[in-house]
Amino acid sequence: MSIFLIAVGAILRYAVTVSVSGVELQTVGLILMVVGIVGLVISLAVMFMGNDPRSTPGGPPPRRYD
Numbered sequence: 001m002s003i004f005l006i007a008v009g010a011i012l013r014y015a016v017t018v019s020v021s022g023v024e025l026q027t028v029g030l031i032l033m034v035v036g037i038v039g040l041v042i043s044l045a046v047m048f049m050g051n052d053p054r055s056t057p058g059g060p061p062p063r064r065y066d
Contacts (some may be wrong), residue, residue, distance in 0.1 A: 002043060005036030 012029030019025070 002036045002039035005032050005034075005039065009033030009036060 009032030010030045012025050013033060014029070016029070018026050
């Protein structure tokens with residue numbers, strides 16, 4: 001989804017030359033690109049931070065006392 005927002009934003013920012021009254025399409029494109037980049041950074045951070053091989057679900061295994 002983030003890459004889609006970046007692509008649509010770039011198209012609106014750099015390729016569209018049509019003007020709409022009351023709407024700056026270049027500004028809308030910039031906003032979409034920024035939102036897409038922020039979403040991509042957050043997605044990558046969650047993906048890499050969630051893969052911590054040092055942690056086990058539920059904490060460490062219980063100790064056995066013989």
